[in-house]
Structures are given as structure tokens and as C-alpha cells.
Amino acid sequence: MGTVARSVIVNRSPITGLTKHVIAELVAEIGPLWDAQRCRRLSGRPRQRAPGAGARYELVFVDRLLATLVHLRHGVTHDLLACWFSVDRSTMTRAIGAIRPLPARRGCVVGPGIRMRTLADVVDHLGASGQSAIIDATEIRVRRPAPGSDGRDRYISGKSKQNAVKVLVVTDAQGRLLFGGALKPGSCPDITQTGGQVITPPHRKFKKNAPTWWEERFAQQRKALSSRRIRVEHGIAHLKNWRALSRHLGRCELLTELVPAIAGLASIHRQPPQPDPAG
Structure with a gap:
């Protein structure tokens, strides 16, 4: 068998x-x-x-x-x-x-012979290539720590009201995964997880009776922001396609191995097909 x-x-x-x-x-x-x-x-x-x-x-x-x-x-x-x-x-x-720990050492595959294992590697690669990256944080649901354990309430997310761990995800402008990791408890805000490098959606200036020109401008701003963020959202979706990250039922400590390992495997899956040297 x-x-x-x-x-x-x-x-x-x-x-x-x-x-x-x-x-x-x-x-x-x-x-x-x-x-x-x-x-x-x-x-x-x-x-x-x-x-x-x-x-x-x-x-x-x-x-x-x-x-x-x-x-x-x-x-x-x-x-x-x-x-x-x-x-x-x-x-x-x-x-x-x-x-399980071994694929985490490989890092995310960016190109032939180019691997991103840490955030420092990502920063160096972007600086050398002159590219930009998109950063976002996503939540992975986890089991609530046992009663009496230290920091039990720190895993309760203020956004989803569930026990979760925040994961930092970095992609390039094409949506290719560059990094997944830097775990924080669910109570950590996204803006803290991303180091303050966040562009928030534009705020509504008028709550009632907004002029037509403002509604059009507001819609254009939100559409432009969504067009930029959709790449990292796709990267997060490819991570969550691996069921081990859709909801983690094991110990929270294992996520330090699981997230980088799956990020590296997902980056291989998203690589464009290489041309056949034989023609």
C-alpha cells in the first residue's frame, strides 16, 4: 500500500x-x-x-x-x-x-538561486533590484491556550473576536511571495505587525449628503488602493490554500515552522513556467 x-x-x-x-x-x-x-x-x-x-x-x-x-x-x-x-x-x-522544520530553511523562491529566508533578505533584494513590495498581516485561527497559562488573553483578536495568531506576509508587485512569518499574538494590531508601513483606506469626509464629485473621488481612491493591495491578498490566499494554515489545531509554537515552510512551498507553486532549453 x-x-x-x-x-x-x-x-x-x-x-x-x-x-x-x-x-x-x-x-x-x-x-x-x-x-x-x-x-x-x-x-x-x-x-x-x-x-x-x-x-x-x-x-x-x-x-x-x-x-x-x-x-x-x-x-x-x-x-x-x-x-x-x-x-x-x-x-x-x-x-x-x-x-516539518526542514522546508522552512529553504525560504521563498524568487528566482534561480535567489531565496528569501528573512525580512533582511527581502529588504536587501528589493534594494538591489529597485523593486517595491506590498505588506499585509493575516490571521490564523488557533486553539485557546490552556487555563492558567501565561498571556492567555493575548491571542484574542480584536477584529475577529477569536483566538488567532497574526502573520506578516510580503509580496512583490506581481503577487509573488517573498516572506511569511514574524508571528505575533492575535491582539497585536495590523499596523503594529507591519511596522507602521500601512496605507489605510481614505476616510469619508462627509457622512451625510456628500456632493457627487466627492463620492466619485472617494470611489476612485478606494479602487486605486484595492488595485495595489489585491496582489498581497492573492499571496495570502495561496498561503491559506494549504489547510494547515486555514485553521491550526496544534500547538501555537509549531506555527514558527509551518508558516515559513508553507510560504516557501507556495512560492514554488507560483513560479512562472521555465522555458525548455531543448526548445
């Missing part, structure tokens, strides 16, 4: 949102990171086994990566994934927990 699941996931792009070529690139890039992480974990133990000793993994690296992608894309439970790959639920939970 594991072989069948692997074949279906790789050959049907709607399951992961990524093509088989992109998955192959992820395997080649993340595989060495996972192997290095595993070696560090094993060498850090006081008692070490001889090379090649010990039980064999029930899940090979490729299956671990595919299961993690499906989990992030569609929010599939560990129980169901364990059935697909014919392993125990605990095995699947450990596998996803080990793979």
Missing part, C-alpha cells in the same frame, strides 16, 4: 499542489538536510551504535516527505496517512515532526 500511495501522490499534483519535478527537487535538497539532522541526533547520544546497526526505518525519506506535504496541503490526519503508508500512527507522527 505504501508504494501505491507514493505513486499516486507523486503523479497527481492536486494532492500536494506541486508537480513531480518540484517534488524531485525537494527530495534532492531536503534529503541531505534530513540525513544530517538524523546523524546529529544519533551522535548526540551518550551510547552510540555501530554504523549500520539498529532497526531499519519503516518509512523511507521519500515517503516521509510525501506524507508531510499531504498533511500540510490538505490537513490529512496522521491516522489516515499511517493507513496509506501501512505504518503505525506514532511512526507517522514522528516522521512528520522530523520533516
Whole structure:
């Protein structure tokens, strides 16, 4: 069953949102990171086994990566994934927990060999290329912290009146994702999350009996602002297409890994097709 699941996931792009070529690139890039992480974990133990000793993994690296992608894309439970790959639920939970932090290290793909991992990288890239960016903040619903925990009320959003975490999203003028992260509790206002770099909608000067010329001008101003902001809204929508971010049911600390990882994967999905060198 594991072989069948692997074949279906790789050959049907709607399951992961990524093509088989992109998955192959992820395997080649993340595989060495996972192997290095595993070696560090094993060498850090006081008692070490001889090379090649010990039980064999029930899940090979490729299956671990595919299961993690499906989990992030569609929010599939560990129980169901364990059935697909014919392993125990605990095995699947450990596998996803080990793979999940690795895509976050890749950053957002802007072009061949260009990665945006931090806000500083984004600022440097924009300064060097002379481009502009669009910044916005979005909310991800989370579980309310346990009673008695520190800062429990800080996650209540004043806008949605729900427990949420604010995420900063940066896109370029074409709507290509440059950064996703810089998490803040839901009580943090958007203007604070974006560092004050916000252009607010124009305010109504007349509440009643506004002149016709003012209504026309007001509508034009709002339309111009919406035309600029729609790019970052599209970027946020592509993030939320990954069900792991539509509503997070795990621990809030995991979002520091999930958001950058999914932002990087979504940036790959939004890359324009590259021309075939063979013609």
C-alpha cells in the first residue's frame, strides 16, 4: 500500500499542489538536510551504535516527505496517512515532526538561486533590484491556550473576536511571495505587525449628503488602493490554500515552522513556467 500511495501522490499534483519535478527537487535538497539532522541526533547520544546497526526505518525519506506535504496541503490526519503508508500512527507522527522544520530553511523562491529566508533578505533584494513590495498581516485561527497559562488573553483578536495568531506576509508587485512569518499574538494590531508601513483606506469626509464629485473621488481612491493591495491578498490566499494554515489545531509554537515552510512551498507553486532549453 505504501508504494501505491507514493505513486499516486507523486503523479497527481492536486494532492500536494506541486508537480513531480518540484517534488524531485525537494527530495534532492531536503534529503541531505534530513540525513544530517538524523546523524546529529544519533551522535548526540551518550551510547552510540555501530554504523549500520539498529532497526531499519519503516518509512523511507521519500515517503516521509510525501506524507508531510499531504498533511500540510490538505490537513490529512496522521491516522489516515499511517493507513496509506501501512505504518503505525506514532511512526507517522514522528516522521512528520522530523520533516516539518526542514522546508522552512529553504525560504521563498524568487528566482534561480535567489531565496528569501528573512525580512533582511527581502529588504536587501528589493534594494538591489529597485523593486517595491506590498505588506499585509493575516490571521490564523488557533486553539485557546490552556487555563492558567501565561498571556492567555493575548491571542484574542480584536477584529475577529477569536483566538488567532497574526502573520506578516510580503509580496512583490506581481503577487509573488517573498516572506511569511514574524508571528505575533492575535491582539497585536495590523499596523503594529507591519511596522507602521500601512496605507489605510481614505476616510469619508462627509457622512451625510456628500456632493457627487466627492463620492466619485472617494470611489476612485478606494479602487486605486484595492488595485495595489489585491496582489498581497492573492499571496495570502495561496498561503491559506494549504489547510494547515486555514485553521491550526496544534500547538501555537509549531506555527514558527509551518508558516515559513508553507510560504516557501507556495512560492514554488507560483513560479512562472521555465522555458525548455531543448526548445
